[in-house]
Amino acid sequence: MEFLEVLKLFGPTAGAVVFYIWRDWKREDRLTSRIEKLEAEQREVILPLVEKTTTVIALNTSVMQRIEAALEKKARLNDGESKS
Secondary structure (H helix, E strand, O other), rough: OOHHHHHHHHHHHHHHHHHHHHHHHHHHHHHHHHHHHHHHHHHHHHHHHHHHHHHHHHHHHHHHHHHHHHHHHHHHHHHHHHOO
């Protein structure tokens, strides 16, 4: 049934109701499409970046732990020399 047929059968109020329902349905359809595109972008672009960043942070943490251990060892050696 077309919009004009509804308008003729049920009057302008029913026609307005049908129009607003149709308009809102189209708006929701566009919004759903946009959300799906954004979610796909997150999966395709952002998620790999987060994974790479996590790897880099883990490697950086490992290096920092080794540096800290070396500095502590050096500090203990210096303390031993200064006490002698």
